[in-house]
Amino acid sequence: MEEDVKRLIRLASWAFGRLKNTIWSNHDITRTLKVRIYQALILPIATYSSESWALREKDRHRLDVFEMRCLRAILGVSILDKVRNDTIRQRLNVTTTIKTAICKRRLKWAGHVFRMPAHRLPYQAFKNDFSKPRPPGRPPSRWKDLIQKDLGMTTQAAESCAADRPDWRRITRQRAK
Incomplete structure (x- = not known):
């Protein structure tokens, strides 16, 4: 990265x-x-x-x-x-700062991923737990962790919000900092 x-x-x-x-x-x-x-x-x-x-x-x-x-x-x-x-x-x-622009783009892409059918590769990569244990100490941030932090809600709640596009747009506009 x-x-x-x-x-x-x-x-x-x-x-x-x-x-x-x-x-x-x-x-x-x-x-x-x-x-x-x-x-x-x-x-x-x-x-x-x-x-x-x-x-x-x-x-x-x-x-x-x-x-x-x-x-x-x-x-x-x-x-x-x-x-x-x-x-x-x-x-x-x-x-807007460059960080805000990146946050907006990340949330927009997250909405697309949340609405994807289960057979699509980005959705599978998002859902996969990769069952490998994370290293000790402070683990590096994952994309999923950043989405949770940006939205202030769990990914399950975000997925249900993303199904309703107007609601998702409203939430992402409010949360993108």
């Missing part, structure tokens, strides 16, 4: 850098348009297949650092200017 996140951040950084002279440093393009370009072109590269990720804190931090580096470049401030992240988000009118 860690290597996937590093690779995607590297690819997104490359794409962001390729647009430096044409978009980010162009003063004729508004900040609003720059943010929309960032959200349409760069974020999808960085979050590709994120609906199936079980991120560690280290990977979440890497994604946060990447996001703020991009937003600082769009705004034209340096890390040395000591402008707070909240201030940068306010100035650019960016309301």
